[in-house]
Amino acid sequence: MVGALLLLLTGAPALTIFGCLVSRGPRAAAMLNLAAGIVAFAAAAPLTVMSGGGPFRYWDGYVVFDTAGAWVVLCAAIVYLLSSIYAVGYMRLLDEDARLPAFYALFAGFALAILVSSLMNNAALYWIAIELTTLVSAFLVAFERAAESIEAAWKYIVIVSTGISLALLGTVLFYWNGSFVLGPTYNMTWDALRQAAPAMNPGLVVLAFLLVLVGYGTKVGLAPMHTWLPDAHSESPAPISAMLSGALLNAAMLGIVRYLVVADAAPSGVMPRGALVVLGALSLLMAALFIVRQQNIKRLMAYSSVEHMGVIALGFGFGGPFGVAGALYHMLNHSLNKPLMFFGAGNMMRSYGSKEISRIRSVGRCFPVQAGLWLAGAAAITGAPPFGLFLSELVVVRAGFERSFGWAALLMAGLLIVIFIGFLNHFRAMYFEPTADAAADPPARTSGGWCVAPMWLALAPLLVFGMWWPQSFWEFFRQTARLLSNAAP
Amino acid sequence: MSARDVLLQIAQVVSVLAFAPLLQGAILQFEERVQRAQGPGLLQPYRDLWKLFHKQIVVPETASWIYWAAPIVAFTAMLTVPILIPVLTDFPLPLSDMGDILGGGLILTLGSFMVVLAGLDSGSAYGGIGSSRAVMVAILAEPTLILVFVGITLLAKAMLPFVVNHLLVGSPAVYWSPAHLFLVAAFFILLLVETDRLPIHSDTHIEVYMIDEARILEYSGPLLALLKWASMMKQFILYTIFCNVLLLPWGLSHLGSAVGTLASLAALLGKFLLVALVVVFVETAQSRLRFYRYQEPLAASFLLAVLAIIGTQL
């Protein structure tokens, strides 16, 4: 059953790629992509429930499906569904109908690469899947072929490819380290590395982990390797920004987490976890600084992604049941919230014709329904109750104090307050400041139902999860924490 | 300390003295031939020296005692160094443990230093240019030279050139090791720099292109002959170190007999021919560069020396 669902999950986007390439027009391609999104989500939801039954291994050990991977798959599938719905309405506005079938093919390929990477058991194959996501998404970022888009795509591909090459160096060092215990030729699965870990050389493990952290951390968007993130996320079309923020960053984080398990099993001291915590704290600091003085609406959302990835990194770095639970819940809520924000930003961009915050005014008056949704999303993303991110951030802070990283938890709390103020200040300006030019024409209403429905679909669960943390989630997180902590399964 | 060894030591110094102009003549002749000109003939430097010794000395009014001391110190330093290095024999001769590789390098530098001072001494503009350029190049070249000596020392675990020579002759593994190959390359670049064969200077008489020659523009007569001879001997000595210690350590006399010594002298001249060919080729194949690009070959040499030192650790 699990195997069949996995095939459905990955087969739907794969078939969509072919379908989009041979399809006649943009509408057909958009609908095909939407169908793939629905199928993928329909497969991912029960898979998440079933993953608790233990790590399933397929294809001679090359594919693994455990709770951690299942969670990332779920988040990715949610974002894929929401983005596919949004893209139907949004991409029509770009006047690029001739290239849309190729766009949707790349879109489906992107989703496929993200889903596949979460299922890879072999560390080298995981690396290849992540590299493929970079290559595919670079063209998605450059889709609009404007000067800024091409610049963003170039920066993205060069910086992330460099990081990924460093991650390859770390992978090679891990393989070499393992070869002392497991012999010169072996299948480098996460389990094999973890088994060999206690006998590994500690210094080499620390070096290899740091390389992997920096490498995949570039992909996740941890500071100081985050420099590509604001550019790529702001210049790509809004559905792609949502996918990049909500799905891709999680998949790269999964790699760091799996290597962290290996580093923990080896006697490597506090350095690996400490490095992850430091990078997470630095990400929060960078995000806070740039959010306060931001002028571009989509870059604002991108820096918010950096902030949330920092929180997730802190959660995994703190570790323990609370840290892991907080980080995973944060992943889910972020994957719901960030598409909401990007969709709203995309709608506003199209309506007001500009990305500058200073040009977007009186949103509440002009678009009552969307404005309400967007404002609720803004409150949510800065960590206000009653939304889900508040709960997860609280759990992560608690984990920090419990695991003797108190300084990091305090820093995190302080910076979250700064971000709250800074971020909502921009929204205050957009909603409640009067326009300088009172006789300006109200902006055109260009976004249809396709562009607003996903915002509802994203906000509702966010509200629910903020007020109710299901017990089944707790069980799931506890199982994942045990999986990621080398205790006997 | 037998009489034969003392004779051999004297023969080493005399052969350096006698054949240095021949080497210079060969290099200049090759350069001209490569450019399809006639060339002044192999023995032209001898004729130049002869002519200069018969000319009158003209001393600038602003010259001090350094003007007189510099040629003498330079010439004497160049006479001292051949005592320390394997020129004709591969066993140490009397007084050759007076200094090791580093000591030899320091004495060579002393000679250059005095000539630099002499270029500044008379206050002429061209002397100043020459001295400042020579020192600019030396600032980068001397540390690299020291690094090369460090590399040689680490390679052979001794600071005596004779030990290095025996090691390279005896063990092909060390000869072909990356440390040795990089030391050869680094020293080759330094050879070009110290003998003023960088593709920056030009052989014309135009002062703007001169690096080392401009220092001695104020000299005339026998003092000029001494300076020129000293620079030719420095070139000979550097070539000797390059060939006999690093690149082609074979062909030196084991026993010190007369026949062996003469044969090793002939072999020495043959090795120099090869190196001179390569130097001429490198110099003429590259068009003249701007002066500030002197950093690039020196940075490359520094790099090669560092790689050689790292190679000795591996």
Next chain:
Amino acid sequence: MLLTQLDPLAASLFSATAIASLLLAFVMLGSRWLDNYLYAFAAQSWAMAALGVAVGYFADSAELYLIAALSALFRGLVLPYLIRRMIQRLHVARELHETLRPASALVIGALGVIFSLAVSTKIAVPLGLGGTVVVLALTVMFATALIGFLMLAIRQEAVSQIIGLLVLENGVRLGAQILIPGMPLLIELVILADVLAAVACLSVLVRYLLSEFGNASTAGLKRLVG
């Protein structure tokens, strides 16, 4: 490691080839001409293939010969050909603006090699592999990776950055060849194919840059700040 029992002459030649490929990376640092980068990269790939053949010979494994041959083909012929086509489409033949002088870059590269040696010794000595070819492999691997990184950082032409990225990957490959020759064949092949795909995508992006900006220099990519 299976390579610690080489006889001294063979070990010297082995070391010489490995360090020669490191030296070719320095050629790229010290030059300004795009063609020089290309030829040095191709020569480095061939030197690495030669090393791969040597490793295969000493380890008695036919798989390694195959991988070395494929590496020589793809990294030594196909990739340089693709990059050459890219260079021909550009209107420049060399780096026009330099962030760092070639001489200074060479010195920084030398410092990087010293740093790599220090790190490698610190890793290898506790493992008991202190004087063996492992230290050489680690040093050359880290140093080539650092030089590739340096090239990426200081060069402004897009093609130079691509070559820097390829040198970085070459460095990783060099170390992997010597340290983990037993890596499964499938993984090696997929990584090779992935490098090709990356260069293909990068070349398409270079074409976008050319069509939008008229040149492939990243010095003009300054619109996105803050």
